Amino acid sequence: MIKYSLVCEKNHDFEGWFGSSDDYDKQSKRGFVECPQCGSKKNSKALMAPGVVGTKKSNDGNQAVANIAPQMPEEVVTKIREIKQHIAKNSENVGDRFPEEARKIHYGESEVRGIYGKASIKEAVELAEEGVKVTPIPDLPEDKN
Numbered sequence: 001m002i003k004y005s006l007v008c009e010k011n012h013d014f015e016g017w018f019g020s021s022d023d024y025d026k027q028s029k030r031g032f033v034e035c036p037q038c039g040s041k042k043n044s045k046a047l048m049a050p051g052v053v054g055t056k057k058s059n060d061g062n063q064a065v066a067n068i069a070p071q072m073p074e075e076v077v078t079k080i081r082e083i084k085q086h087i088a089k090n091s092e093n094v095g096d097r098f099p100e101e102a103r104k105i106h107y108g109e110s111e112v113r114g115i116y117g118k119a120s121i122k123e124a125v126e127l128a129e130e131g132v133k134v135t136p137i138p139d140l141p142e143d144k145n
Contacts, residue, residue, distance in 0.1 A: 005046040008035035013046065017138055019121040032128065080140060087137075091116050099123045106132040 002018050012035050018024040024045070027033050031041045091114030094101040098117030104110035119127070119134070127134045 006033070006035075006043050007046045008038060008040040009042040010035070010038050010040060012037040012040075023121050027125070030125070030129075032125070077140060080138060084137060084140070087114070087116050090114055093117060099127060102127055102132050102134065103130070106130070 002020060002024070004016050004018060004024060006014050006016050008014070014036050016024070016033060018027065024033070028043065033043055034041050035043060094115045094117040096118050098115065098119045101110065101115050101117070102119075105112055105115070119136075121136075124134050124136055
């Protein structure tokens with residue numbers, strides 16, 4: 001995931017998370033990137049300081065550990081973790097069948113219920129274009145282990 005600092009045509013600053021630079025470009029062209037303050041869909045990437053990959057020593061001083069990605073603030077990680085726990089407790093995990101199940105629910109072919117699972121960025125965009133309500137939630141470090 002890439003976090004971009006964005007600015008709308010009225011100079012409102014906001015942030016957005018995207019799977020890649022190409023994902024931002026595609027979503028912006030389709031009008032999916034919207035300023036949360038004024039609703040403007042005319043926006044651009046703001047000037048940002050790069051995330052520098054560094055190393056730090058472990059407790060024994062011998063092993064270097066690479067910081068592969070910039071860290072999300074801990075309060076953001078905590079909130080995302082709480083949201084994920086709530087969803088897991090109150091929804092059905094349909095795994096890789098998420099796009100198919102979401103469409104069935106949307107088109108009335110399956111019972112209305114809360115579901116969660118996996119979808120590619122392309123699949124999520126296609127669902128949104130069809131009017132299916134989807135909310136991507138970023139993976140946390142423990143999700144990648």
